[in-house]
Amino acid sequence: MADKLLSISRRTRKTPFTPLVEAAGVKGYTVYNHMLLPTFFDSNESDYWSLCQDVQVWDVSCERQIEVSGPDSERLIQLMTPRDISKAVIGQGLYAPLCDENGLLINDPILIKFAPDNWWVSIADSDVRLWARGLAFGLGLDVQIREAAIWPLAVQGPKAEELVSRVFGEAARSIRFFRSKMLDFQGHSMMVMRSGYSKQGGFEIYLNDPALAEPLWNELFKQGADLKVRAGGPNLIERIESGLLSYGNDMNFTHNPFECGLDIYMDLDADIDAMSLKALRALRGKHVHQLVGIVFDDAVEFDDFRVEADGELVGDVRSQVWSPRYNKFLTMVMMKRDFLADNSSITIDGKLGTIVDLPFDFGNIA
Amino acid sequence: MADKLLSISRRTRKTPFTPLVEAAGVKGYTVYNHMLLPTFFDSNESDYWSLCQDVQVWDVSCERQIEVSGPDSERLIQLMTPRDISKAVIGQGLYAPLCDENGLLINDPILIKFAPDNWWVSIADSDVRLWARGLAFGLGLDVQIREAAIWPLAVQGPKAEELVSRVFGEAARSIRFFRSKMLDFQGHSMMVMRSGYSKQGGFEIYLNDPALAEPLWNELFKQGADLKVRAGGPNLIERIESGLLSYGNDMNFTHNPFECGLDIYMDLDADIDAMSLKALRALRGKHVHQLVGIVFDDAVEFDDFRVEADGELVGDVRSQVWSPRYNKFLTMVMMKRDFLADNSSITIDGKLGTIVDLPFDFGNIA
Numbered sequence: 001m002a003d004k005l006l007s008i009s010r011r012t013r014k015t016p017f018t019p020l021v022e023a024a025g026v027k028g029y030t031v032y033n034h035m036l037l038p039t040f041f042d043s044n045e046s047d048y049w050s051l052c053q054d055v056q057v058w059d060v061s062c063e064r065q066i067e068v069s070g071p072d073s074e075r076l077i078q079l080m081t082p083r084d085i086s087k088a089v090i091g092q093g094l095y096a097p098l099c100d101e102n103g104l105l106i107n108d109p110i111l112i113k114f115a116p117d118n119w120w121v122s123i124a125d126s127d128v129r130l131w132a133r134g135l136a137f138g139l140g141l142d143v144q145i146r147e148a149a150i151w152p153l154a155v156q157g158p159k160a161e162e163l164v165s166r167v168f169g170e171a172a173r174s175i176r177f178f179r180s181k182m183l184d185f186q187g188h189s190m191m192v193m194r195s196g197y198s199k200q201g202g203f204e205i206y207l208n209d210p211a212l213a214e215p216l217w218n219e220l221f222k223q224g225a226d227l228k229v230r231a232g233g234p235n236l237i238e239r240i241e242s243g244l245l246s247y248g249n250d251m252n253f254t255h256n257p258f259e260c261g262l263d264i265y266m267d268l269d270a271d272i273d274a275m276s277l278k279a280l281r282a283l284r285g286k287h288v289h290q291l292v293g294i295v296f297d298d299a300v301e302f303d304d305f306r307v308e309a310d311g312e313l314v315g316d317v318r319s320q321v322w323s324p325r326y327n328k329f330l331t332m333v334m335m336k337r338d339f340l341a342d343n344s345s346i347t348i349d350g351k352l353g354t355i356v357d358l359p360f361d362f363g364n365i366a
Numbered sequence: 367m368a369d370k371l372l373s374i375s376r377r378t379r380k381t382p383f384t385p386l387v388e389a390a391g392v393k394g395y396t397v398y399n400h401m402l403l404p405t406f407f408d409s410n411e412s413d414y415w416s417l418c419q420d421v422q423v424w425d426v427s428c429e430r431q432i433e434v435s436g437p438d439s440e441r442l443i444q445l446m447t448p449r450d451i452s453k454a455v456i457g458q459g460l461y462a463p464l465c466d467e468n469g470l471l472i473n474d475p476i477l478i479k480f481a482p483d484n485w486w487v488s489i490a491d492s493d494v495r496l497w498a499r500g501l502a503f504g505l506g507l508d509v510q511i512r513e514a515a516i517w518p519l520a521v522q523g524p525k526a527e528e529l530v531s532r533v534f535g536e537a538a539r540s541i542r543f544f545r546s547k548m549l550d551f552q553g554h555s556m557m558v559m560r561s562g563y564s565k566q567g568g569f570e571i572y573l574n575d576p577a578l579a580e581p582l583w584n585e586l587f588k589q590g591a592d593l594k595v596r597a598g599g600p601n602l603i604e605r606i607e608s609g610l611l612s613y614g615n616d617m618n619f620t621h622n623p624f625e626c627g628l629d630i631y632m633d634l635d636a637d638i639d640a641m642s643l644k645a646l647r648a649l650r651g652k653h654v655h656q657l658v659g660i661v662f663d664d665a666v667e668f669d670d671f672r673v674e675a676d677g678e679l680v681g682d683v684r685s686q687v688w689s690p691r692y693n694k695f696l697t698m699v700m701m702k703r704d705f706l707a708d709n710s711s712i713t714i715d716g717k718l719g720t721i722v723d724l725p726f727d728f729g730n731i732a
Binding site for chain 2: 125
């Protein structure tokens with residue numbers, strides 16, 4: 001497809017950072033949770049090297065925080081996920097599949113226990129608020145559910161810790177992965193978590209006052225000038241190299257967590273009241289597809305994302321990118337397990353691809 | 367904002383018509399229900415005149431059909447809307463606000479009674495499927511809820527009836543507004559309804575076999591050549607001139623139907639079991655905002671969509687466009703009713719605007 005313009009309106013919501021993102025020269029957006037998500041500023045490849053070598057600031061406000069509070073909040077959160085949330089501590093983030101009663105994926109958020117009886121569901125791209133509210137109404141749960149006035153800003157890259165500690169103080173350095181601290185910016189306290197949608201290290205700052213968007217952005221760029229800080233966004237090359245999943249891309253509401261390799265994020269033998277538990281126990285070992293990587297030496301043209309073997313459809317290409325670091329064409333493909341049982345490679349478009357587990361292990365591939 | 371590219375991926379789903387839309391030279395998309403919606407092909411204004419004078423074919427597959435079937439289907443549909451659906455007949459479409467227990471808008475779909483115990487919710491841009499499934503699970507309803515394999519294609523414009531009757535036969539001409547017939551295309555039956563997101567007249571064809579997307583598209587263009595048929599999409603100029611609301615733009619989940627002038631689509635005194643009924647009855651006459659038009663002779667620059675009077679925020683601009691037909695700048699604004707009670711005009715950016723009811727009445731304005 002040739003380049004197409006995005007028609008922007010109030011429905012494709014802007015964020016408190018949008019004017020700053022625009023001033024920084026954003027060239028592309030996608031729409032995520034009905035909100036603008038910057039995708040690239042220079043080019044995917046130039047942005048990639050900056051992210052891997054230095055530090056970037058990302059407007060990820062589209063990671064909307066669905067706040068579930070009230071006496072039944074933990075009960076509702078546990079109902080929605082097959083991951084045991086009972087041991088979560090305040091300020092902790094848990095990556096967790098949300099699954100319906102058939103074990104199919106509704107979303108794959110970070111669950112954050114912000115306070116007792118107050119959870120934040122930091123969502124991928126589907127209206128979890130509507131599902132949670134439907135469940136709560138139907139079950140008569142004593143909860144309040146709202147999209148919180150929180151706009152995450154990510155600081156990602158090897159120099160992220162240096163930059164965040166300059167702006168929020170040395171305390172940031174001791175934050176462990178998926179843990180957070182309430183830290184001060186210009187007299188205002190906000191949550192800072194070590195997390196983010198890259199494997200280059202970094203933090204997410206949960207901005208809770210839109211009036212501070214500009215001062216915070218500007219301070220990060222001022223303090224980061226010598227670190228070569230740049231504006232960025234989730235980077236297609238980096239996230240595929242790192243094997244980070246994207247709901248809606250790599251999997252959707254027709255897939256279950258086994259198919260996506262999310263087994264370790266489920267506690268199917270725990271004594272928890274998750275609505276998906278029965279279905280997922282029954283599915284264990286019996287799922288039809290598996291998300292895998294297929295690595296090619298050259299770029300491949302797929303016909304409508306189809307992966308065929310002997311004229312038969314055996315897989316569906318969900319994500320693909322050229323890796324400038326490894327000089328490989330990386331694809332993430334939902335493959336039939338029947339085919340995987342007997343094959344470790346496949347030829348597409350005349351090119352031989354090696355089938356590998358995710359995340360990619362470039363020590364073995366290169 | 368300068369033009370920005372849309373980063374397209376599997377998450378921004380294509381439709382069976384996307385290759386045809388691309389071949390027709392689409393220049394812009396928006397994302398709607400996680401799906402590509404073409405917005406313009408030549409320019410907004412050129413597309414507008416074509417729509418108003420001739421006939422266009424629109425890929426509105428993004429109007430996803432949430433199919434609710436089973437013994438409790440009518441009960442669930444009625445629960446979700448304050449409009450009385452009990453008198454709907456097979457094949458009828460009903461524009462209906464969906465409201466939560468607080469009376470706030472979840473969506474504003476066309477409800478279609480496709481068959482006994484089989485409803486289609488032809489949705490605007492929010493995941494109604496998740497809300498419906500949450501409610502059904504929580505209440506233990508005996509329903510199946512799925513996104514149906516249906517891709518609507520709209521034929522809109524004054525010559526739409528001629529074109530559709532050439533392709534589907536003369537029976538199309540007798541279809542009344544928001545009624546439908548199952549009509550034949552190349553031996554295959556599909557629903558054709560007189561409806562669509564313009565006031566230029568036309569139909570929506572509910573394609574139920576993706577393999578027929580190309581033959582149907584090509585036949586419409588072949589039969590419509592002398593009618594000057596063009597590819598198009600919901601047109602910003604036309605829909606605002608016509609006062610057609612857009613969920614997410616003109617109103618969202620913070621608004622109630624009174625604020626949007628949807629009073630006639632509610633049956634608040636009926637004996638129906640809608641979850642919003644109590645809240646909406648209590649809100650009657652007490653809502654804070656009202657969606658109105660403000661008409662200017664010249665284009666106006668708003669500061670962050672704010673409408674201020676004497677330094678006080680009195681309104682929020684939701685949609686705006688220059689009308690080439692009327693030479694007016696048209697805005698749709700969610701205004702405080704307190705202000706409306708005492709004012710019929712307002713000055714913004716040094717320009718006087720006349721406040722009018724929606725839809726715009728150009729007989730009075732011009």
